[in-house]
Structures are given as C-alpha cells and as structure tokens.
C-alpha cells in the first residue's frame with residue numbers, strides 16, 4: 001500500500017523548502033503537479049534538478065484558469081471533473097507505490113491540493129508536508145516586519161467584490177491580498193477607497209528569480225502576474241527604541 005504525499009515547497013526559492021520535503025521529493029518515483037496548459041508549472045520549476053532519475057512525472061493541467069468566469073457553472077463543472085479524474089488516478093497509483101504531489105507554498109493554505117485531499121479521504125493514506133507560505137516570502141522580500149504587538153492580520157482574496165474588499169481593508173491593521181493578477185485594478189481602487197493605498201506594496205514572484213518589489217501606487221495595475229501579493233505592514237504596539 002502506498003500513500004499520496006503532498007509536499008509544500010515554500011514560496012519559490014528552493015532553499016526555502018523543508019528538509020522533509022526535499023528528502024521526500026528526491027526519493028519519489030511518481031511526481032504529480034498542477035500547471036496551466038502550455039506552461040512549465042511553478043511547483044515543477046521549484047524542484048528542477050531535484051527529482052530522482054527514474055521519477056515518472058504527472059503534470060495535472062487545469063482545464064481552465066481565466067477562460068471562463070470562476071463563478072459560472074461551466075467553470076465549476078470543468079474543475080470538479082478535473083479533480084475527480086486526478087483523485088482517481090492518484091489513488092490508483094498509490095494502491096501500490098507512494099505518489100508525491102508538489103505544491104507551491106503551504107498545501108493547506110488556499111492550495112489546489114486541498115481539492116484532491118477532500119476527494120481522497122477514505123480511499124488512500126494521505127500525508128501533507130507543510131511549507132513556508134507565499135505571503136511569508138513576500139513580506140520578507142519587503143525587508144519590513146508585517147505584524148507588531150496586537151495587530152490583526154487580514155488575508156483577502158483579490159477575487160472578492162470591491163465593496164467587501166473595502167470593508168475588510170478599513171478594519172485591518174496589517175493586510176495581505178492574494179490572487180491579485182487580473183484583479184489588481186479592483187484591489188487598487190479598494191485600497192484607495194479605504195485610505196490605505198499610500199502604504200501598500202506589490203510583490204511579484206516573491207523569492208523567485210524574477211522577483212519585483214514596488215510601491216503599489218507607482219505600478220501599472222493592468223499588468224500583474226498570478227503569483228503576486230499586495231501587502232500593507234502593521235504599525236502596532238511596541239516598546240520605543242531608546243539609544
């Protein structure tokens with residue numbers, strides 16, 4: 001009996017992977033990972049040069065990402081069938097041998113693996129190796145701490161409606177907005193309405209080779225990759241510096 005093991009890979013720099021993830025990936029004979037059709041896949045790129053020479057690869061290509069509205073029935077149906085199909089294929093493989101699924105960041109933090117995890121329950125043994133989240137890599141890239149004292153950190157998705165974004169942004173101390181991508185113009189408008197735009201940073205591809213860190217007010221919001229995060233640092237309670 002094998003297992004399905006999901007390895008969290010951290011935010012992008014392979015050096016930020018756990019020893020357990022690295023050891024598991026190097027030993028794996030079956031390696032699956034998500035990717036957009038026609039792209040190398042972020043998770044696969046992180047493990048370049050680490051796979052066992054005999055490893056068999058299983059790219060799991062999304063049927064759609066932005067081609068259909070994500071709240072339409074066609075999108076939901078296409079993804080449900082895609083996850084059902086891959087859950088069955090991984091369960092069949094794991095009947096005899098371990099299968100390692102690669103996941104950028106931490107698997108249980110908005111990770112695509114969660115859709116397989118729920119479908120695999122009761123069918124096969126599943127293990128998850130945690131990873132450093134993308135947002136951790138991003139706030140470290142800004143060189144400034146994200147939360148102090150009793151700051152409340154709010155994590156928002158750029159896919160939310162603008163009024164919901166504004167409401168949460170007004171209440172937040174420190175702020176993380178994920179899934180910016182094509183949603184960045186709406187996120188920028190919401191920050192402006194909440195009076196937080198001047199403090200906001202955009203981190204594209206945090207800890208990856210082509211990382212970019214910029215003040216959000218100074219970038220073109222219509223040109224933003226999927227792997228990008230907006231941050232507002234907290235300024236909470238802390239002892240004064242005496243020198």
Ligand SMILES: C[C@@]1(CC(=O)O)C2=NC(=C\c3[nH]c(c(CCC(=O)O)c3CC(=O)O)Cc3[nH]c(c(CC(=O)O)c3CCC(=O)O)/C=C3\N/C(=C\2)[C@@H](CCC(=O)O)[C@]3(C)CC(=O)O)/[C@H]1CCC(=O)O
Pocket residue numbers: 034035036039040041042043044065066070076079103104110111112115159179180181182183225226227
């Ligand atoms: C529809 C949309 C809405 C939304 O985010 O809610 C959405 N993906 C969008 C865009 C998009 N996704 C990708 C690219 C190309 C990136 C590139 O190649 O550059 C682009 C942009 C593009 O196509 O231009 C690839 C991709 N997607 C995921 C990963 C894995 C990962 O990140 O771990 C990777 C990297 C694969 C790789 O490594 O290659 C994961 C997820 N994406 C989901 C949804 C969740 C499915 C939930 C469900 O089942 O319904 C899920 C499972 C998890 C989640 O997000 O909760 C959103 C539209 C936002 C917008 O409008 O911009």
Ligand SMILES: C[S@@+](CC[C@H](N)C(=O)[O-])C[C@H]1O[C@@H](n2cnc3c(N)ncnc32)[C@H](O)[C@@H]1O
Pocket residue numbers: 011012104105106107108109110111112132133134135137138177178179180203204205206207208226227228229
């Ligand atoms: C589906 S979520 C996956 C999150 C992942 N499991 C994690 O722990 O960070 C994808 C979103 O995470 C964010 N993200 C993840 N890693 C990133 C990185 N290295 N740089 C910038 N954004 C990142 C982006 O906002 C992207 O749209």
